[in-house]
Amino acid sequence: MGIPSETPLRLLAEACNAKRIPYELFNQRQQESWTVTYDFRLPGDGMLSNGTRQLKLNDCTGLYLRTMDHTQVPEYAQTKKQVGINGMYEKLFQLIDSESDCKITNPPSVQMSNNSKPYQSQIIKQYGLDIPDMCITSNEDEAREFMAKYKAAIYKSISGTRSIVKQVDEAALQNLHKIKYCPVQFQECVTGFNVRVHVVGQRAIATKICSNAIDYRYARAEGKQTTLEAYDLPAHLAEKCIALAHGLHLPFAGIDLMITNDGRTICFEVNPSPGYSYYELNTGQLISHALADYLAN
Template sequence: MTTLLWGVPSEPPMAMVAAALAARGAEPAVVDPRAAGAAIDLALSGAHGERLLDGVLRLGDRVIELGSVTGMYLRPVEPAFAPGLAPGDRVRAQRVHDTLLSFTELADALGGCRLANPLSAMASNMSKPYQAQLIARHGFYIPATLVSDDPDEVLDFVERHGRVVYKSTSGIRSIVTAFDPVRDRDRLARLRWCPVQFQELLDGPDVRVHTVGDRVLAVILDTAAVDYRYARAQVGSDARLRPHALDAELAGRCVALAADLRLPFAGIDLKVMPDGRVACFEVNPSPGFSWFEAETGVPIASAVADWLLTPA
């Protein structure tokens, strides 16, 4: 039995999961996207009418039989964006990346291996409006939303909803910012180059929920900022984080939502509104959880490690 970690080893989430696995006596194989010396051979072979995954992964002196991999934690970086790789090394690293990507998808399809998360399942977050439709099926409130490249349409939306924020429509990180009808009016002409997502601004505390299989680990954030990640820049002080217990019904909905999106490990952004409704903004398919754990002690890395080591 082997656990495979695919990502930059020094990145905090990857390092924390690796440490949690080591604390449990596991010796995970770590594939660094920048390691041009790695090599992988992959094949599908038939035996007794069954499709079996076969091959080896070479990481320096370590050789991993791919059939022995029972758990994987994925936070890969495309070699094209990995610093420090020479052009020739980048080509070799890309070949390893592409083959390893095929392996993870095959392993997920064939079963018997725990993946957090299959890269194909992460695709729902590439379009926030699309993902919002999936989220709504689980009873969460979705803020009134407009995606537009028309300044007049945006001003009409602002007039109808009063307080509005804007953000990216894709999975690329953007800063959620309050729309200012005076400051931003002249900038609306830039929409002609790229549509932007506008939403009604909701009141209430933010809650970040991490689901790991059936486990739910929640953190509530106290801040007046529109985007708690950038609270210092927006309101002059960082958000204050503390552990938060969800009621069973809401926790169950979060687990069901993540499962519906095929995300064994997910970061779900909620807003608890004054009237008791719970809004969901998005489901992060590769949550950078280290800040939440460091600030609150909520054992997210340990939950991921336990899940990876549990037989599928």
């Protein structure tokens, strides 16, 4: 379910075609045609229709949910059926949050853990992975006291809203008084190389990322470089990542690690709807095929 042209959805469809796995595409650009029948007493008998085919949820082996905010789909602003579409999504999310035989990656309710980075950090620690030393504050003096402990520090959002990770520099210090309006998360600036681990069911597919940017996702925008390659993740780390993902009820997750220069393994966060295509297209690692296998079997 999602926008067919978006790369993660496209790659999964191509993987299903290559493996001859039958699937039905729910094109979100045509959400006006979708219908959902849901009875909380018999959730597995709930029905989904994309306007051309009707499916009982229990008859599906898996569902890949990659929908965007439905009110931001271009066609939504042009339709007179907005109330009906809103009601349909309420039923849809109730249906896929209920118990069924269908494996769903990932229902909205389990994605909520990513909405609070401090909460998620506590869960990460419970599964035996280290987290960076951090300070969450709206107090300027407290922030300066924390940053004085380290040669360098970074700052980023506390919520699940994407933010660009930045190193604290002179310009940031000049604006530090503004944190009184909104708490900010400061962390020790650890050095080493990043590892993205995609957990797919009981598999852990790791990618090593080397970059001279603080946030490798935006290296090109800063005129810096990033290289990606397949990484042989030690078995004990793979086990911890798999346990962490399933502990968060995320059978498909993107876990961000750093192997530090001083030998630590730091876990930054767990992404409940990973844009895995960036890693697959840069390394040839067939994450989409692993996802197809998981959903189909």
